[in-house]
Amino acid sequence: MTDLASGPLADLIAARLATSLNPTQLHVSNDSAQHRGHLGDDGTGETHFTVTVEAPAFTGLSRVARQRLVNQALADLLETRIHALAIKARAPGDA
Incomplete structure (x- = not known):
């Protein structure tokens, strides 16, 4: 199941992760509005x-290894x- 946030970059993020990780669940949330006017905006x-x-793909991997992927x-x-x-990031069956 994939839940895509709207916007070209959010869609690109979702597409990249779908291709590279073949996820069972994926949600991309655009948090940019919360950072309007801050550094990096x-x-x-x-x-x-x-x-x-x-x-x-995350099964058996540490949190850091999952984030690296x-x-x-x-x-x-x-x-x-x-x-x-x-x-x-979690593997199927993780709590």
Whole structure:
């Protein structure tokens, strides 16, 4: 199941994670409005995100290893377009 946030960058984030992780659940939340006028706000309305993703690829991995997989999928976007990314990553069956 995929729940996509609206906006071109949010959609791109979701597409990248869907392709690289084949998630069973995916939600991308655009948190940029909460950071309007703060450092990192470039005026696009797409700079701060929360990603909640459940994927079999995370099974047996530590929290840090899971976050690294997400960061790898979004590496170029993190360098150029995403100022802040909160990651909630779990494997199927995790509490």
